[in-house]
Amino acid sequence: MMKLEGALYPWRFRIVLGLLTLMVGAISWRIVDLHVIDHDFLKAHGDARSVRHIPIPAHRGLITDRNGEPLAVSTPVTTLWTNPKDLMGARDQWPQIAQSLGLDPKAFAQRIEQNANREFMYLMRGLTPEQGQAVLGNKLPGVYGIEEFRRFYPAGEVTAHVVGFTDVDDRGREGVELSFEEWLAGVPGKRQVLKDRRGRLIKDVQVARNAKPGKTLALSIDLRLQYLAHRELRNALVENGAKAGSLVIVDVKTGEVLAMANQPTYNPNNRRNLQPAAMRNRAMIDVFEPGSTVKPISMSAALQSGRWKPENKVEVYPGSLQIGRYTIKDVSRTEGPVLDLTGILINSSNVGMSKIAFDIGGEAIYDTMRNLGLGQDTGLGFPGERVGNLPNHREWRKAETATLSYGYGLSITAIQLVHAYATLANNGKAVPLSMTRVDTIPEGAQVIPEDVARTMQGMLQQVVEAPRGVFRAQVPGYHVSGKSGTARKASVGTKGYTQNAYRSLFAGFGPSSNPRIAMVVVIDEPSKAGYFGGLVSAPVFGKVMAGALRLMNIVPDNLPTEEQQTANAANGKGGRI
Template identity: 80%
Template sequence: MMKIEGTLYPWRFRLVLALLALMVAAIAIRIVDLHVFDHDFLQGQGDARSVRHISIHAHRGLITDRNGEPLAVSTPVTTLWGNPKELQGARAQWAALAKALNQDPKVLTERLEQQAGREFTYLARGLTPEEGQAVLDLKIPGVYGLEEFRRFYPAGEVTAHVIGFTDIDDRGREGVELAFDEWLAGVPGRRQVLKDRRGRLIKDVQVVQNAKAGKALALSIDLRLQYLAHRELRNAITEFGAKAGSLVLLDVKTGEILAMVNQPTYNPNNKRNLEPAAMRNRALIDVFEPGSTMKPLSMSAALETGRWKPEDRVEVAPGTLRIGRYTIRDVSRTEGGVLDLTGILIKSSNVGMSKVAFDIGGESIYSMMQRLGIGQDTGLGFPGERVGNLPNHREWHKAETATLSYGYGLSTTAVQLAHAYATLANDGRSVPLVMTRQDNVPEGAQVISEKVAKTIQGMLQQVVEAPGGVFRAKVPGYHVAGKSGTARKTSVGSKGYKEKSYRSLFAGFGPSSNPRIAMAVVIDEPTNGAYYGGLVSAPVFGKVMAGALRLMNVAPDNLPPPEETKAAVAGESSKPGKGDRT
């Protein structure tokens, strides 16, 4: 007879029963705990399989000019996305979907088949709400819509280099959009929804976190001046067949950039045929040798030493100066062969400027240019901005001293050039450059003496107004001051300069009696005959300055006396046929 094993070993049987009872008890306790005490765990597991959070897009902050005119706004657009898994069951409607999306049916079919195992793919982005709704109205299973925002730039190509643009995800990629991205970008919100296992939306539960819009940004740019500068620079580029150009307009007192334009430019609202060269903000990125526009800075260094006065005279005959293997030449011949310091600026004499530089030394000129911001960081923080180069030699030889004095052997940008002249116009006080509107006038720093600055202002006024001066820069009704420059372009990839390749420059300020605006004009490689700065860039300066002073309501300081005006009017009215319409 067989004996039951449990009767032979009763303690084993009881042990197994006890273990089974403990396991059942543990499971029962855990069930009670999950359902009564720790119910958040089961709730979380259930939600993880059904509750989802959808991002609520936040629109970027508004960008305006100093007067509140919109320069960049966010407009609502519809983004269509699809669930390829779900769309596999609606193959019969793929052709209608492709037609509604204005896409090639074959391409769409291939894409959906390749992504058949995925649950998300973009179908189209940046559609107008009407276009997006037309697709959604087809009610194709697996096609859904999202509300997003797209940037629109009302001024188009006129402000393109300043404002920049955003990418398809509404993140800043160029210009102010990139420099102030954190300020402009909003904080996305979150919406809680219920979805089934296929990812289909069942219920919109609640908004967990509201979207926070980006902050508005008021720039220092004046859109009226921006349009004016854009038009005149574009006309000059066309007239002289130039390769490119830049123009920068500054407020002398506050350091605000009132206008910054470049050619060629582009339309940020339509980047399909965008050329990379057109995207460059040349005023901040392109560096160049500034040529004779540096002579007023060198002359300031001479006056600061106390060794030179405006009436001091320098012999410049015969118009050439030999330094070792190099020969310095003057373009303009001087009658009598002698010039005072103002005459050196009017005639733009390289020989005269070099002789003054030899007397004061290269270190003095270097120090002056450095204090005026040449080859220094502007502090704007603009993406891609370049600093340029201002060389400082341990020992200043004659050739290095001479070339620096008349603007060669260094590199700068159009913004730095305008800033240097703004400091001269502001009686030697340098204020930081800013791209945003300022409500208060900054204190700035006195980098050169007021006396020297005022003397240079008077000399530069004579450069424009004296006989033989740069008369094309004159502004009717105003005294203005400035200096032209013509610089040969260096050859890329080899030493020396290109043949018949120049940059035409003019930098100045106005009105001379109480300077308000400083400007720098740079035109790259004019080819239609003229290339001198006084012929190409000076007229642009004159036209833009004339319009800017009037738009800013600056009182004229160069009107003829009332008696002369009355006499001129009387003379005109006495002419035969005046006003005769027949």
């Protein structure tokens, strides 16, 4: 009888048996370990196949004007999406889905086929919750909804250039929406859910992380003044057949931008037919030669030098001045062959301003303009804002000195010009500009001596109120100060100026006795009644300044006396305030 092989080699049998026992023991231990000790391992792998995190949208912060009026709010919307891979096996459902969405069946089928290899495709975005629920209520196969937020702008085109807008993903793309993106944008949350292998929701488990909404932003804009500026600027463009325009109002004491209107404008709530030119915030982006509106700044440099006083005389006859091959001319006939400094401003004499500039030098005028912020960054951080150019020469020749003194050879923006006038109105103290509401008046820096600034305030009041002054800028019941300007438009792509193309300007502040607001009006290429700043822009200044001073409850400083009222009544004239 043959012996078994295991009996011949008992040690081999024991080794195999021991190995099998160890394997069974290891497997048993692993089972116990996974189910009792290290149970998170199996849970993690199970969750990876069924647990999903759905983002919880966070709405952007509210944007308001200085008084709490909403300028940008977030409203809930529904976005519909699908998985094209799932829909490829349900072609018979395509016509029903397209009909429910109001889409063309052929175009819908073509989109599905083009995205057949993808697992996600938007069907329709930005539906109202009611519209979205109407579609989702049909329980169409492969159609799912996402909760999102969309921006709505209550003031529409009135504040479009300031507030800006967001894109389809609710990210800031223009204006304040872009410059304050980090402040306004919220932080999305997460919701934990269970889904099957087809992506269908089985159970809403919990909120893993709450959404954090964006912060509220209070702008410096006063919506009442913004509406007023928008209306009068729009009317001015129609009346004068102008191409574009800007109007900016700044609080003299705080540096807050109270209104910033531009034309043409656009509706941020409906941008389907938006023209790129309408999107430009011209008050901050368009640069131009300011013309005679900088003569008060040049005059400030003369007074600051100590070489000139308001009563000093300058000969301006015969109204022209030859510098080599360059001729300086006065646009209008002056009231006499000799003018004092106030008379030079009233008559806007280029010849008189040039002679003063020759005496004090171009460097002195450059320094004063630079100190007042011309050609400098405003610090507002507005997207696309231009700095312009304030030239500085190693050697100031007469032609360069003269042209700078009466507003040519430099390029600035409307916001820079209004800041300069606000500084003059604030007794020479420059306060930083702000697009957000300021609760504490900033310190500011004294960039022009106080006595010089006060002298200029009186001189500019005469520019408006003198017999030959810019009477169209006058405001009943108030003393106001300002200066008109007319500048030729530089050619684009070639040297020189465009023929018959002008910018009409007016810059000023009021009330003169205690200035509160500064304003600049720029009208681009007026083509009907004329193009001089005193004719085109001054009336806009007068109307907006009158409305602004009343809306801000600023006490009138130019009411008629009892004797004047009695005389007006006797002559049959009503005392209009």
